[in-house]
Amino acid sequence: MASVILPQAFRSVVPPMMSVFIALLKNTTVAAGFGIAELGALRASVNDAGDRPGNPMEVLLWVALVFVLLVFVLSVVQRRLENKWRIVR
Numbered sequence: 001m002a003s004v005i006l007p008q009a010f011r012s013v014v015p016p017m018m019s020v021f022i023a024l025l026k027n028t029t030v031a032a033g034f035g036i037a038e039l040g041a042l043r044a045s046v047n048d049a050g051d052r053p054g055n056p057m058e059v060l061l062w063v064a065l066v067f068v069l070l071v072f073v074l075s076v077v078q079r080r081l082e083n084k085w086r087i088v089r
Contacts, residue, residue: 011085018078022071029067 014081
């Protein structure tokens with residue numbers, strides 16, 4: 001089973017599974033976008049008058065960069081797994 005069936009299963013399962021992971025990550029960012037207004041209100045209530053106000057656009061850009069990097073890493077992992085289990089014809 002480990003020599004015949006599992007390699008065939010990995011070849012057929014890896015591309016759709018990684019696509020689902022990438023879609024889940026992208027959908028998570030969309031869902032997180034709805035909480036931005038709530039986080040802004042929380043930040044405003046916690047922020048003291050003496051603290052310097054942060055730039056919200058800078059924070060959003062950093063978050064976007066992190067998610068782009070995560071999607072890139074998942075894409076690289078998917079490509080390597082597909083190349084590892086590719087059938088040479």
